[in-house]
Amino acid sequence: MQKAPELSIHHRSLKKCGKELFPPPLADDSHHVKVHCHRAVVETVLRKYGLRRSQVKISRRISxxxxxxxxxxxxxGLIIPLTELERDREELLAMAEEWREVAVFFMLRLSLAPCVESLVVCDRLLFLSEQGFDVQLKAVFEPTISPRNLLVLSLK
Structure with a gap:
C-alpha cells in the first residue's frame, strides 16, 4: 500500500487554525499579533546562536x-553573552516595531488556513478512494466550535 505524502509541520499547524478563533489582528494595539512578532524576533536571536525555542519557557505573564x-x-539564563545582545539591540527593536507587517502575514495565514484544511481533507479522501475504500465526509459540528469539524468515514 502506498504511503500518503507528509506535510510539513507548518502546513499541519495551518490547518488547525480557524479565523473564528482570533480577534481582528490589524487593530492599532493588537496584543495577540504583537506577541507573535515578539516571538519571531526572539526566534531570530535563538537561531543566530544555534538554540531552539523548546529550550525557552515563556509564561503568559511574560507575553x-x-x-x-x-x-x-x-x-x-541562556548562554548568550549580554554584550552580543546589546550589539544587536537596535536591530531587534526595529524588528519588534514591525508588528503590523507580522499582522499582514498572520491575516494571510488565517485566510489560507481553511483552504489548506480543505486540501488536506480532499487529499485524504482521494488517497482512501484510490486504495479501494468507500469514503464519506461528514460535518460533525459547526466550524465555529472548531475548524476541524469534518469526519472522514471509510469502509473497505
Missing part, C-alpha cells in the same frame, strides 16, 4: 510585557 522586558525575561 504581556513590552518588547525589551519580554526579550530580557525570555533570554535571561
Amino acid at each position: 504581556r510585557l513590552p518588547f525589551t522586558e519580554y526579550a530580557t525575561a525570555v533570554l535571561e
